[in-house]
Amino acid sequence: MSKKILISDPTLRDGNHAVRHQLSRESFIAYCQAAEEAGLPIVEVGHGNGLGASSLLVGECKLSDEEILSISRANLKKSKLAIHVIPGFCTIKSDLARAVDLGVDIFRVGSHCTEADITDRHIAYARKSGKEAYGVLMMSHMASPEILLEEAKKMESYGAEAIVIMDSAGAYFPDDVTQRIMTLVDGLSIPVGFHGHNNLGMAVINSVAAVKAGATIIDGSIRGFGAGAGNTQLEVLVAVFERLGFDTGIDLYKILDAADLAEKQFNPVAPFSSPVSIVSGLAGVFSGFAKQVARTAEEYKVDPRDIFFELGRRKAVAGQESLIIEVAHQLANQNMLQKAS
């Protein structure tokens, strides 16, 4: 019997990063219908940073959370509707409660990889509401396999029914993934998943490594539509898994059709490993910083690659966007002093 892999598709959530959270109503409708048609088990939607995140700091979303969830729910019948939840952005009383009412099936509650404690109440609320709750450890390359397991165990004890580790910076090589996934699978009693980014061109092979190490949930975005260099490319992933004999339950032709649709509808240029995103992967910095880094670098007349490496040295994480300006300012001053001397 072939190994079953549950594919979770964050195209309409992580992909929103790629268009500064400007995905349109039509895009949501068209892609939800295509995903449903292809048999995708889970479709994740929302602002790139998740529920309640739309703001000046991380980017204002074209559509409100309520619009996104209502539209998506109306167009997903068999596929489960999932959202990304980061406590801090997302409040329980207004955001989570509304998402429950609007029919979200899976709440993927995330935190920085060493701060799982903050997910306690959100996971418990989702479970108490009868919904599925996953724990998501972001920027997971910043923690050792042992620390990741400790944090994952916290989430498991809060009621998480699966743990997904995110390679938010696209920094992993297959061996890194294998070590971490094996440690988690061995130490947890719930399913383990992997969410890749493609900064160093490793997203698909890292996902394969994850499955071989015991992961059973894999994230993939259509045409890699996602933050920075993009995510694991879904249609490639499905094809590769099919070749390897893993059962995703997804119709290959229809997911290829969905890729064509995405190209026309909202993703004319597939994300690629730009020089800056390669550096972000090497520096281990969140891919979603890429646009702001590029903009700030231009403003302060500094090399964006220097910004990324300095952010990496400072161990910057998502939500610390203000550091970009601080680092650019510091680099500009250093450059000025060098020129003066």
Added chain:
Amino acid sequence: MMPNQSTPSTDRFSELRQDCLNACAYQPDVRNKLGFKRIAVTGGTGFLGTWIAEMIAALNDRYDLKICLDLYARNTNEWEKKWPHLSSRPDIRLYSQDVRSSFQFQSDTNFVVHAAGIPNNRVHASDPLRVLQTTIDGVSNALEAVSQLDNLNRFINVSSGLVSGVANRIGTLSENNYFPIPSGQLHLVYVDAKRSAESVAAIYRSQFRMPVSTIRPFTFTGPYQSLDRPWAINSFLDDALMCRDIRIHGDGSARRSYLYGSDAAWWTLVALVNGADGAVYNVGSPEVISHIELAKLISEKISPKPAIVTNAVPTKQEQLDELYPDVTHTQSSLGVKQTCTLGQAIDKTWRWFSAAKN
């Protein structure tokens, strides 16, 4: 889906009163030995403490035993408001006390049940230091406090069935079964600390010749349980009460047993009166059931029956997950028996929470 109409209870508390009277009916000698005594319970507003309060109220009202009960807890306000039928009684007194700090019992206290602890495993991984301090400092402070008492008859250290460790085999756990517990793992700090607390209790018994016994509770159920506590039976009941699918963590093969609250309270009181110095008693039900069977039992409470959904990891061999006691020693030494079967316990618990929901 609609909850089935079980036998309606006109008064939620009258059924609990009868449960308590049934649980203590067969041991009149123990009842008499409790008469005119003062009992202190730390962690007194938890499940066991609340059932002991219910039991003492029943004993005093039915048999006029004039027992005085002192409940010590970190936060007593919520309990006081939630259960006025207990908190307003003159024979039950509440004391706000964190056992991590040194404290004193009332000077005429005869019996102490030290039940303070944090069994909620959500806290174990998040705040292991508090779990450790509450367990280790708590038992030390409580034993220091009882060392000041002139009329102490017995101190019961409430440990946990988990101290037996991970058996990874099928069968009951006796008081003498010990299996490895990996050390240094934060989520196991509660178990580690409970083992240490048993050692602390044993040291006070041996070094200071104090009348100390230990009970090891396994899994309990019944009214006064908080359904948001992350244990399987609570989760199943909560799912069923909300008329939604019952979701099982794992493949459903894990097995437990469930002792009803009134039996748990009575067994504890019997250990207080008849326990032997240094003895350890398992407190739990001998009636074993798997999670999947338990979910089916609970699913019958609503119509149409909800689906039962498992969450097994397909790539992983499920470890044997068995946690239920051998109570032969407890029953023969203390003369206790289970008066409420699993089926009755589920019925009663269901009625209680259904009534609360409605």
